[in-house]
Structures are given as C-alpha cells and as structure tokens.
Amino acid sequence: MCKATTADHHDLAADDALRASIRRSVLDVRARTPLAQSFTNFVTINLVANAQLASGGTAAMSYLPDDVIDIAAMCGATYINVGTLLPFYKDALGEITAALHDAGHRWVLDPVAAGLGATRTAILKAMRDVPPSVVRANASEVIALDALWGLSDGSDVTDGPAGVESTDDVDSALAAAKRVARHLRAHDKDGLGAVAVSGETDLVTDGERVFRLPGGDAMMTKITGAGCALGGVAATYLCVAEPLVAALAASLLFDRAGERAATESHGPGSFQSEFLDALWAIDADTVSTSTILEANR
Ligand SMILES: Nc1ncnc2c1ncn2[C@@H]1O[C@H](COP(=O)(O)OP(=O)(O)O)[C@@H](O)[C@H]1O
Ligand SMILES: Cc1ncsc1CCOP(=O)(O)O
Numbered sequence: 001m002c003k004a005t006t007a008d009h010h011d012l013a014a015d016d017a018l019r020a021s022i023r024r025s026v027l028d029v030r031a032r033t034p035l036a037q038s039f040t041n042f043v044t045i046n047l048v049a050n051a052q053l054a055s056g057g058t059a060a061m062s063y064l065p066d067d068v069i070d071i072a073a074m075c076g077a078t079y080i081n082v083g084t085l086l087p088f089y090k091d092a093l094g095e096i097t098a099a100l101h102d103a104g105h106r107w108v109l110d111p112v113a114a115g116l117g118a119t120r121t122a123i124l125k126a127m128r129d130v131p132p133s134v135v136r137a138n139a140s141e142v143i144a145l146d147a148l149w150g151l152s153d154g155s156d157v158t159d160g161p162a163g164v165e166s167t168d169d170v171d172s173a174l175a176a177a178k179r180v181a182r183h184l185r186a187h188d189k190d191g192l193g194a195v196a197v198s199g200e201t202d203l204v205t206d207g208e209r210v211f212r213l214p215g216g217d218a219m220m221t222k223i224t225g226a227g228c229a230l231g232g233v234a235a236t237y238l239c240v241a242e243p244l245v246a247a248l249a250a251s252l253l254f255d256r257a258g259e260r261a262a263t264e265s266h267g268p269g270s271f272q273s274e275f276l277d278a279l280w281a282i283d284a285d286t287v288s289t290s291t292i293l294e295a296n297r
C-alpha cells in the first residue's frame with residue numbers, strides 16, 4: 001500500500017522495508033552507542049562530536065594517519081571532512097583513505113567547499129579511486145565533486161562553489177548525485193553506496209532510487225556546522241546500517257530535530273542547544289514514519 005503524493009513522487013508505504021531498516025538503525029545506535037571517528041574541520045569539530053553523542057553514538061577526533069588507521073580497526077565507520085585544511089593533510093588523507101579502502105572500512109565524506117583551492121582539489125581528486133561509502137554535502141559541493149571526479153557529462157547548471165554555502169538548489173544536483181552514488185557503489189566491496197544532498201528539501205540517492213525528504217528549518221543555516229554534524233551522524237548510523245539507510249536515517253533525524261528546535265528556541269544560540277536536545281529526544285518511530293518521497297521510475 002502507498003499513498004500517492006504527486007504524479008512524480010509517492011510517499012513510501014508505512015510497511016516499506018526501508019522504513020523498518022531506518023527504524024532499526026535508530027534503535028541500534030541507541031542500544032549499541034557505536035564509535036564513529038572523525039577527521040574533520042576545526043570550526044565545527046565540537047558540534048560534530050556533540051551531535052554524534054546526542055544521536056546515541058560516541059566520538060573520537062584525530063588527524064594522524066597511524067592514529068586514524070588504528071582507530072578504524074576498532075570503530076564502525078569514519079567521517080572525513082575537508083572544511084579546513086593544513087599542508088600535511090594532503091599526504092595524511094591520501095594515506096588514510098587508501099588504508100580505509102584496502103581494509104574495506106566504511107566512511108562518509110563531506111567535501112566542504114569542493115572546487116575551491118588547489119590543495120582541496122588535489123585531496124578530493126585523489127579520493128576518486130578510493131572513495132567513501134557515503135557522500136554528504138550541499139548541492140554545489142556534489143556538483144563540484146562530480147566534475148572533479150570526471151563523472152560529469154558537463155550538462156549541470158551551477159553557479160559554482162561559494163565557500164562553504166551552496167549557491168545551487170538541491171534539485172540541480174540530482175544528476176550529479178546519481179552519478180557520484182553509482183561511482184561509490186562501483187568501488188564498494190558489496191556494491192553499496194549513497195549520496196545525501198542537503199538543503200530545504202534533502203535528496204538521498206543510491207544512484208537508482210531517489211528520495212526527497214522535506215522539512216528541517218531555515219535556522220539550521222544560521223548555526224555553523226549543521227551540515228558537518230549531519231555528516232558525522234551519518235557516520236554514526238553507518239556503524240549499524242548500510243549506506244542508503246544510514247544517509248536516510250541521519251537526514252530524517254536532522255529534519256525532525258531542526259523542526260523541534262525551531263519551536264523551542266529564540267535565535268541561533270538557543271537553536272544550537274535546543275537542536276542537540278532534539279537529536280537526543282526524537283524517537284525511532286518519529287524518524288521512520290517521516291515523509292519520504294520516492295521519485296516514480
Ligand atoms: N532552508 C532550509 N530549510 C530547512 N532545512 C534546511 C534548510 N537548509 C538546510 N537545511 C537543513 O540543514 C542541515 C544542513 O544542511 P546544509 O545547510 O545544506 O548543509 P551545509 O551546511 O553543508 O551547506 C540539513 O539537515 C538540511 O536538511
Ligand atoms: C565556516 C567553515 N569554514 C570552513 S569549514 C566551516 C564549517 C562549515 O560547516 P557547514 O558546512 O556544516 O555549515
């Protein structure tokens with residue numbers, strides 16, 4: 001059974017297996033408190049760790065290849081975010097991503113500001129052949145990554161990268177997101193992978209199926225790090241679930257938490273603390289019964 005929403009989309013049926021997997025992932029994270037480690041930017045590192053804890057996981061942050069590679073052997077997934085870069089990151093990330101790939105270890109990439117800077121471009125290009133399981137990014141970053149990895153057919157209309165914010169709407173990244181997701185799956189040991197494009201209505205795809213997740217709140221763009229924290233929490237879910245389920249569960253939890261925080265807060269400062277409280281409070285049923293619009297094929 002499914003309730004039709006538009007000619008183009010339908011809301012996933014209440015008994016769809018994907019909803020059950022999303023619900024299971026939320027419960028499993030809270031039951032198991034999995035560790036997802038992060039190599040992330042130093043603007044939002046604290047929010048990333050706190051969001052992972054509030055969602056039910058645990059956090060560990062590191063930048064040294066030997067440390068990250070050792071921790072990868074004992075944690076469920078890794079989060080890599082290229083928001084702030086130092087000269088040694090180019091070698092460090094090359095060594096880390098090659099080792100994660102060789103070990104078949106699952107990880108999430110947030111290609112913050114993709115398309116800007118020769119060092120960031122070199123770092124992201126080098127990830128092409130040892131890619132993550134999930135890419136979590138805004139629309140401009142997904143379009144830029146698709147081009148950097150040589151997957152683009154050149155037909156995307158983009159206003160180009162503009163720092164860490166998106167200049168493109170989510171739907172303009174649809175084709176790029178599908179290509180990137182297929183690329184991730186082609187390199188995954190089990191053929192799995194997903195791309196989560198964030199914005200007013202999030203878009204999640206495994207390269208074949210496309211899901212749109214309405215909701216959240218514009219206040220999420222008035223604190224720094226909502227996107228980074230979403231990537232970190234996607235890694236937390238990746239500890240217990242396959243990439244598509246992890247990307248959907250994290251995006252839905254963030255949408256519901258953003259809505260709740262908006263009703264409780266009075267500006268960016270209180271929004272951030274209410275948001276962490278909401279990540280903690282939103283339950284598995286609320287996440288898994290959210291509107292999930294699947295594009296009709
Ligand atoms: N205009 C908006 N309305 C509702 N939710 C939004 C809006 N913009 C972003 N979000 C939410 O904020 C979170 C971070 O997304 P986004 O701001 O696109 O990431 P980034 O900070 O990497 O650009 C996501 O959970 C997304 O759903
Ligand atoms: C402001 C800033 N500068 C470099 S990384 C960063 C944080 C970006 O966070 P988000 O993409 O989650 O808004």
Ligand SMILES: [Mg+2]
Pocket residue numbers: 112137138164227228
């Ligand atoms: Mg971002």
